[in-house]
Amino acid sequence: MRTGFVRRQRRYPDDGGVVALSTSWLPGEFADAAPELVESAPLPKMTFGLVEERVGRRTVRRSDVVSLRPVPAGDAELLGVEVGAPALVMANRYWDADGAVTEYATDFLGPGRHLSAEYDLP
Template sequence: MPSKLTTGPDRLQLQRTTGRGLRPGERVEIISAGLVPADSEVADALGVEEGAPVIRRRRRYLDDDGVIALSTSWLPGELAEAAPELLITGPLPKMTFGLIEDRTGRRAVKRRDSVSIEELPQDMAPFLEVAPGTPVLRMANHYWDQNGQITEYARDYMGPGRVLAAKYDLQ
């Protein structure tokens, strides 16, 4: 049976219910963190000008079965003043969501997920340990705070051999 996939929204829920954004047996490697100029996709997602400084954090989630996902988050650059840890290559005890909420009071209350199958870009392939151009599941997440302002845009490339499953209470 393929291994379960833990998505960004799953991690937010885990953080809020358990105080930890990882499932038992999972670990995270922070690949990079810092301010970068927003490309057109990120600028559009965050509602900023192309080229504006935005925070980018890239991390790889792993478990005993291998790579779960390569996740990149972009956040408005002004959040670096309230939470300079976002610019440091190291784990955040409460993930980006918890840190932003603690420092600014901005709580992620709404999200939109987009899922597609895409060819893995060459620069992402080494992190997923598959060949460039391999079709992979890509999930993009937009998060908004209680004031309707975007707090984070994330793009995840899912590791091979994973199952995306969701359970909902319909009552």
């Protein structure tokens, strides 16, 4: 059984460059049931869907924090920016019904990208 955390990183490009660089940290034992979590290939049900299906822990709560942060050395080349350049980042934390964190993720947006959301109102 794995201990600690596993790290999963994905780079999302389009014709205009890098849209986002997404990095997730998940409890290490999740990778025993879902080894795809340590690969960068797309997941058929997104991360929390795979965790629910294979690990049996359903995500019931999410927190998003948007901020401007300097891009760390390990991510700068993947985003196509200088180390320390400011970038818009969304940090997400997900919890299961028992209040345990199932995933922590950061999404650094690429240069010139913006964050938007669309919601249905009651």
